Amino acid sequence: MHEKRLIVIGAGISGLVSAVYAQRSGFRTLILEKAANPGGVSTSWKRKGYTFEGGIHWLIGAREGLPLHDIWTETGALGPGNPVYYKDPIYTLVDAAGRVPLYRDLRRLKEVFPEDSAAIGRMCFHVACFRHFHPVVLDERGLKVRYPRPFRLWEFIKMGPAVLLAPFLLLRSAGSYIDRFHNRRLRNLLRTVVDPEINALSLIYTLSTFSAGDSGYPEGGSLRMASNMADTFTALGGEIRYRTPALEILREKGRAVAVRTEAGDIPCDAVIISADARSAIDHLFAAPLQERWARKMRKSLITSQCMFLGIGVQADLSSYPRSMVLPQAKPLHVGGLTLDLLTVNNYAREAAYAPEGCTTLTLILPGESYAFWAAARERGDYAQRKAETFEAVLQRLEKAIPEIQGKVQVWDLATPLTYQRYCDTWDGSYMTQWLPRTLTPTAPIRYAPGIYFTGQRTSLSGGLPIAGTSGRITAQAVCKDFGAEFVSR
Ligand SMILES: Cc1cc2nc3c(=O)[nH]c(=O)nc-3n(C[C@H](O)[C@H](O)[C@H](O)COP(=O)(O)OP(=O)(O)OC[C@H]3O[C@@H](n4cnc5c(N)ncnc54)[C@H](O)[C@@H]3O)c2cc1C
Numbered sequence: 001m002h003e004k005r006l007i008v009i010g011a012g013i014s015g016l017v018s019a020v021y022a023q024r025s026g027f028r029t030l031i032l033e034k035a036a037n038p039g040g041v042s043t044s045w046k047r048k049g050y051t052f053e054g055g056i057h058w059l060i061g062a063r064e065g066l067p068l069h070d071i072w073t074e075t076g077a078l079g080p081g082n083p084v085y086y087k088d089p090i091y092t093l094v095d096a097a098g099r100v101p102l103y104r105d106l107r108r109l110k111e112v113f114p115e116d117s118a119a120i121g122r123m124c125f126h127v128a129c130f131r132h133f134h135p136v137v138l139d140e141r142g143l144k145v146r147y148p149r150p151f152r153l154w155e156f157i158k159m160g161p162a163v164l165l166a167p168f169l170l171l172r173s174a175g176s177y178i179d180r181f182h183n184r185r186l187r188n189l190l191r192t193v194v195d196p197e198i199n200a201l202s203l204i205y206t207l208s209t210f211s212a213g214d215s216g217y218p219e220g221g222s223l224r225m226a227s228n229m230a231d232t233f234t235a236l237g238g239e240i241r242y243r244t245p246a247l248e249i250l251r252e253k254g255r256a257v258a259v260r261t262e263a264g265d266i267p268c269d270a271v272i273i274s275a276d277a278r279s280a281i282d283h284l285f286a287a288p289l290q291e292r293w294a295r296k297m298r299k300s301l302i303t304s305q306c307m308f309l310g311i312g313v314q315a316d317l318s319s320y321p322r323s324m325v326l327p328q329a330k331p332l333h334v335g336g337l338t339l340d341l342l343t344v345n346n347y348a349r350e351a352a353y354a355p356e357g358c359t360t361l362t363l364i365l366p367g368e369s370y371a372f373w374a375a376a377r378e379r380g381d382y383a384q385r386k387a388e389t390f391e392a393v394l395q396r397l398e399k400a401i402p403e404i405q406g407k408v409q410v411w412d413l414a415t416p417l418t419y420q421r422y423c424d425t426w427d428g429s430y431m432t433q434w435l436p437r438t439l440t441p442t443a444p445i446r447y448a449p450g451i452y453f454t455g456q457r458t459s460l461s462g463g464l465p466i467a468g469t470s471g472r473i474t475a476q477a478v479c480k481d482f483g484a485e486f487v488s489r
Pocket of ligand 1: 009010011012013014015032033034035038039040041042054055056057058059060244245246247274275276306308364422423424425430431454455456457462463464465467
């Protein structure tokens, strides 16, 4: 132990990853977390016996043998008592004409949509090109590493087809890629996979993780995964202080020397900021940061936002698919959004998620609704608007799932303001949107002496893979700068 004191701001997934690695590498690591639980926006919660999974819907790197999987196992996120379920079909479209499953084997779509056979064949080819494409996990050059990751040239060679195809996919949106299909039901199925506004690479990459047998759901979901990581960290001797927001990073000659909290200043040798960098540049320093990247981030960051609705119903819905796509003949207007699809996750088969004979349903209502909810709060009708949103969605659900009529026992709606209140994310967002033909503004891993960033804003896109890889990269940067050996396991 070299006794350097490291403070990690935030116990979200990126913060936990960097903290586990740093603690194992000999830093005396303290995590300060604003909320009462670990996990950040990747979380689940209970209401009246129903569990609402508000985070992981699929975990990239869940499959053994992938570099990202090593990060999940080394940090305790996935363990032997934490089996992963791989749903197939991924989604099922349910409409008046019946049910259409989207299987992991995309070729099966040709049987249902022969008119789109050629376009499906092209999509399968694109997905096959990405089959061996995955987040690269390497060691920083010049760093002492106890268990070095071997550099496997063939891993890179196998990514060649994806690299060649990437520029073409980065120029167009997922929506325009999907619009090439004639059949509207097929378009609706694919539009559920990713936000149609982001680039087409994200769509193809996501589909490729499914078709390669990755992207599963770990038993116990988000909260279990985050708790596993927090337990791994504390078992190594690390400390987490919940309900302890970091107020300011104190510096001397530019270097971090302490973090201010309501209970006083905590001295340190280095700080990792895993809190949303877009919020941190305005709130965590004596004055808002003015570097070029920070100005760019203020100007052109586009965030992914959603409303999340959890519903507990006294009905057994195990005859319904796990993830249902419900097209809306008349668009639904809620939270300032216009939605023509509703995607419903049905947890009827997860026994522990609801009382016996009952079912938890959840919906992510995607789109920029922050301004709508901020205005509602300002006017004082936030609770009323939430109730209206729930009622409007329920009416649509009752048409597709008549068994739930009069059977709702509990509901809970999280808006972007909820995410902002709990996790201080910018506009209540959970990651950056990577649009076609753009480079998302990002925060640097090394910002200043003893000050580092990690997490969702340090990369072009977001999600758990970025939280995992960036957490490791940042821990390695800290080790290198302090001359410590990086110990991964
Ligand atoms: C509904 C939903 C579904 C999703 N589904 C998936 C999915 O299926 N697959 C996938 O890959 N990704 C998914 N994501 C995205 C993924 O969960 C996030 O991108 C990822 O968890 C972000 O992790 P992070 O560590 O970068 O940030 P965060 O989770 O934002 O963590 C930052 C932490 O810092 C804390 N913090 C902030 N400010 C302070 C402060 N001043 N002091 C102390 N602590 C502070 C916060 O409370 C938080 O715990 C989903 C997100 C949502 C909301």
